[in-house]
Amino acid sequence: MTILVVGASGATGRLLVEQLLAQGEKVKIIVRSIDALPDVxxxxxxxxITESTLLDMTDAELQQHVQGCRAVVSCLGHNLNFNGMFGHPRRLVTGAVQRLCRAIEATAANITSTPVKFILMNTTGNQNTQAGEKVSVAQSMVVGLIRLLLPPHADNEEAAGYLQSRYGRHHKMIEWVAVRPDSLIDEGSVTHYQAYESPIRSAIFDAGKTSRINVANFMSQLVIDSGTWNKWKSKMPVLYNN
Structure with missing residues (x-):
């Protein structure tokens, strides 16, 4: 079986693909340009490798890409420049999640065995209200301004909300996990890290650090290790470096 990774040319997506390949997994990726990928x-x-823009693909093309995949991972995010933050598509992540999930349902409609795993890279700034998470009034106000002024944050919230609202824990075709790292940093190797069901510190006023390679490692374990998956499915784990 195969794993599909979208956003594979990004800083975290590349690391995830490297780790999955190192585990001997077969991987498909959809990237706008292969130039950003290392030769290894x-x-x-x-x-x-498919060189294309996911949101420009037809439904039939997307269905072909998810066909036979046991896991789909989205590491998509907005570029940190003016066009990436305020240009179109403003709902890049949400649109991709919705289209990929519909493609999975279309291709798995007659399959009643193992659901496809869907892993979404999200953000610790996204409060999991369905799990009863609470934040301070000050943080709520700041996040409200961020939601209003920075479209990518609202996009991340909507993408995770779509998975929560549409795919319950016992859905026959899709199971999901939304991974929430704190402030992302670069490190050269996997280090000790911890996953929590909810933030243990303020994402706004006391943010922690999470290395991209640790995020990639956690997502790869969700793909390949059934125990890790069963622990976190239908949840939004928060990652911190130790």
């Missing part, structure tokens, strides 16, 4: 990835025989 592009030359791997276990990797299938």
């Amino acid at each position: 990835i592009k030359q791997n025989d276990q990797l299938m």
